[in-house]
Amino acid sequence: MLDAxxxxxxxxxxxxxxxPQHFAEILDSPAPVEWLxxxxxxxxxxxxxxxxxxxxxxxxxxxxxxxxxxxxxxxGPLDCDHLARLKTLCDWLNPASFSEHLAWxxxxxxFLNDLLPLAYTQxxxxxxxxxxxxxxxxxxxxxxxxxxxxxxxxSESTMxxxxxxxxxxxxxxxxxxLDVNNVFxxxxxxxxxxxxxxxxxxxxxxxxxxxxxxxEEEDDHGAxxxxxxxxxxxxxxxxxxxxYTLERSGPKPLLIEWDTxxxxxxxxxxxxxxxxxxxxxxxx
Numbered sequence: 001m002l003d004a005x006x007x008x009x010x011x012x013x014x015x016x017x018x019x020p021q022h023f024a025e026i027l028d029s030p031a032p033v034e035w036l037x038x039x040x041x042x043x044x045x046x047x048x049x050x051x052x053x054x055x056x057x058x059x060x061x062x063x064x065x066x067x068x069x070x071x072x073x074x075x076g077p078l079d080c081d082h083l084a085r086l087k088t089l090c091d092w093l094n095p096a097s098f099s100e101h102l103a104w105x106x107x108x109x110x111f112l113n114d115l116l117p118l119a120y121t122q123x124x125x126x127x128x129x130x131x132x133x134x135x136x137x138x139x140x141x142x143x144x145x146x147x148x149x150x151x152x153x154x155s156e157s158t159m160x161x162x163x164x165x166x167x168x169x170x171x172x173x174x175x176x177x178l179d180v181n182n183v184f185x186x187x188x189x190x191x192x193x194x195x196x197x198x199x200x201x202x203x204x205x206x207x208x209x210x211x212x213x214x215x216e217e218e219d220d221h222g223a224x225x226x227x228x229x230x231x232x233x234x235x236x237x238x239x240x241x242x243x244y245t246l247e248r249s250g251p252k253p254l255l256i257e258w259d260t261x262x263x264x265x266x267x268x269x270x271x272x273x274x275x276x277x278x279x280x281x282x283x284x
Contacts, residue, residue: 010035010062013035013279016268017038027056078131087139098141101148120163181257215227232258234274239278254278
């Protein structure tokens with residue numbers, strides 16, 4: 001178990017997910033963005049222009065590394081080769097924060113191009129906690145665990161998602177990444193109370209808050225079905241849920257995610273500016 005007193009060095013300010021097409025504009029006119037996130041799996045190669053640009057950015061901005069390939073919730077052992085590559089990246093970059101998803105994405109030797117949910121039971125607590133302990137021991141740093149976006153619930157679950165996350169954090173000393181869009185998506189799809197989820201969340205464990213856009217569809221019965229797509233502006237109800245969250249959590253590093261159909265820099269910067277406006281009332 002890692003020392004739980006370790007804290008993120010990210011500022012309580014807006015950040016964005018870095019995209020190479022924005023490299024020059026971020027350097028020239030970053031405001032209001034004060035930090036950047038990268039996906040670890042995009043930077044596990046040796047050398048080349050992507051790492052050179054990342055090194056340059058890291059001299060100007062705190063960097064958060066977000067992993068999507070460890071399969072923290074998987075039933076099998078972690079991929080030690082993948083974990084070793086992640087350690088090499090983190091040792092080289094020394095990021096301000098590292099996070100991963102509460103999900104599974106591999107089975108035996110097969111990698112599934114999705115982040116799949118899991119049942120919330122004591123057996124799952126033990127398995128996920130063991131995996132997080134292994135990651136933190138290998139990396140020598142605290143990780144943040146992100147709440148998932150859910151499209152179904154398991155009848156086998158014996159605890160709520162917030163209870164599960166709280167116990168994982170207590171067992172391992174890890175922090176939590178609160179994705180407010182994921183909360184809104186899951187609450188809509190599973191017909192839950194999003195504000196009740198926020199009320200129950202252990203905000204003292206939160207190292208980052210994330211926001212992203214979602215897609216609106218319908219299920220086979222005509223009911224709303226939201227997909228966490230990260231390919232659009234953040235919806236107004238999600239901004240409202242962020243305001244509700246910040247009233248309870250206080251200021252946190254706030255990431256704007258836009259991973260598909262990526263817009264021009266001014267559009268993304270304006271979303272970050274809206275994030276800065278949301279943070280302003282709780283900063284003082």
